[in-house]
Amino acid sequence: MTIDWSMVFNVIVVINAILAIFTVFREKRDIAAIWAWLLVLVFLPLVGFIAYAFLGRKLPKNRLFKLHKHVQMQLDERLNEQRKQLGHDEKTPADEVVTEAKTAVDMFMTTDQAFLSRQNKVHIFTDGNSLFHKVIGDIEAAKKSIHIEFYTFYNDQIGNEILNLLVKKAREGVEVRVIYDSWGSMGTTRKFFQPLVDAGGKAFPFLNTRSVLLDFRINFRDHRKIIVIDGTIGYTGGFNIGDQYLGRKKKFGNWRDTHIRIIGSGVFGLQARFILDWNATSPRDQIDEDQVEPKYFPVTTTKGNVNMQIVSSGPDSDLQQIKMGYIKLITMAKDYCWIQSPYLIPDDSMMDALRIAAMSGVDVRIMVPSMPDHPFVYRATQYYARQLAEEGVKIYYYGDGFIHAKTMVIDDKISSVGSANLDYRSFKLNFEINAFIYDQKFSADLRDIFLNDIDVSELQTPEKFEEQSLWLKFKQTFSRLLSPIL
Structure with a gap:
């Protein structure tokens, strides 16, 4: 008796696809994460399910954060x-x-009970x-x-x-x-x-x-x-x-x-x-x-002299409070919005906020490392950096070691310092905490620090990104497909 291996293979593929669809859709998640996990589960049958067991399942919330x-x-x-x-x-x-930023203050109070500390x-x-x-x-x-x-x-x-x-x-x-x-x-x-x-x-x-x-x-x-x-x-x-x-x-x-x-x-x-x-x-x-x-x-x-709100977010809430804060600050900017983050893997809402600000004449600058600490994350960061550079955002590669700062400053008025990167993981998967600060002097100090860092950084123009090899661009594009689960 001979085994029809092609038939066996087709059956395995069909069963794997059915299991992949059931696995991904049985828990509420956004469309980007659904497609990313389907890609992994369908094309990596065994490895994909092992990865999902460790990385894909949701967090039980019934025992979290009592009192x-x-x-x-x-x-x-x-x-x-x-x-x-x-x-x-x-x-x-x-x-x-604070008076000028009342809508931001109110938003944090509503979403995270983040009191205003003066x-x-x-x-x-x-x-x-x-x-x-x-x-x-x-x-x-x-x-x-x-x-x-x-x-x-x-x-x-x-x-x-x-x-x-x-x-x-x-x-x-x-x-x-x-x-x-x-x-x-x-x-x-x-x-x-x-x-x-x-x-x-x-x-x-x-x-x-x-x-x-x-x-x-x-x-x-x-x-x-x-x-x-x-x-x-x-x-x-x-x-x-x-x-x-x-x-x-x-x-x-x-x-x-x-x-x-x-x-x-x-x-x-x-x-x-x-x-x-x-x-x-x-x-x-x-x-x-x-x-x-x-x-x-x-x-x-x-x-x-400093007013602030301490804001936390994590998978115990669907509100993504810190991401909402970042978007709020970006949309409030009138003159400039300068950001430092080791990882630049924004979701669609963050990309739109950055695009709108840049196209509205706001001076949007983002500083990221010039060296990787995680290969897929770094290539995905390069992909989004290239996209944003083409739409008027100034992208800087920090050249004096590794930059790990997570900061945002707008118009010498409002700023943020904390643990949250500008990426999917910080927005949806990690437990994070940031200080959102309302003070001119503090914001001006962050602005000056950014300017000092520019002295050891290199501006990445659309022309420089265009000079990258096809192989590098392929790695960036492939890594971007995994963005929702990186």
Whole structure:
């Protein structure tokens, strides 16, 4: 008896196609992601389904982020006390920006309950050495609590330096809690944090993932970067904890990123986000109603000039709050909109916003790296850079190492610094956090930093993109097809 292999092959193809259609359509997702996954599942029968098992399934939401209402009540109470303490009837130049940006402020309040925090002191860091020098000093001075949440917490020189300091503070009786992403912190196991646990501190991988290899939802990562010390000092931005972020890795060389240090009620937004993430992560050590005390939201008498909203987004919500914020800022720009992002893989709505701004005479500039850290992501970034350059957006390739900053500044008035890249993953798949800032001086400082970075960057004109080889353009186009799942 002979086997008709062509018939067997045809049957396998048909069954695979049916399974692919059933698999992709059984969960609600956008059209771009549907086509991308169909492409993978149909043309890579076995490999595609394995990839889908790890990357394609949705995140269960029933156990996420408990006690949101109680945390919000604590925030409201402490914010009222903060306003009375600082005399918030006094008007500042930043309040004029808030008035102009009222629709953006209202949108964040509606979509993410992101309160407007006034009169903060904010300092910008663009170098890892100066950032971690300040972070270490603040941790050493901590008296009550240290809350840390990072996508990457590596077991390397700076990782061990931070860990040893946390162990020391835990032994002194300071409450130390750490959340890390098991995928982003590849190679860092629970054993690494055992000295901290032995000293009385606590550390868990985000959503309590037991093993990277057994994590069948590696597509949903905790990309947030949060440090809160004594409830009064907060950090957020693009830096992670690892030697490469201090320029110690030859592969990347100089690491150019942007992070901010906050003093004021803006820290409350970071603290609230940490508490919610902790409760979703730690099954046996919940910060419950009896524990959410004013100590986590202390009133400060420090008075600055910066107004801000802390906005978070993630796959636990379909609103894509940070993406909506980016689009809102782009459409509000009248003179210029300058963006820095290591990855440029925008969806259709973001592409339209950038096109409309550029075609309306707004000076739209986007700065991306000139070197890859992920090959498919980098080629997709080049594809979209080429498309935008052809439509009037100025594209710069940063040339002094690797740029990892996630910033946006418009018209010397409104800006954003945070963890969210300009790509599908940050918009829909990752848990992210950004500070949206309403202040002329802060925005002007970000503008000046961008101008300094232009000095070591190269403008990519449509003519330069046209000179690229057909093979390179093919790789870019192919990578673009995978954009929704990169």
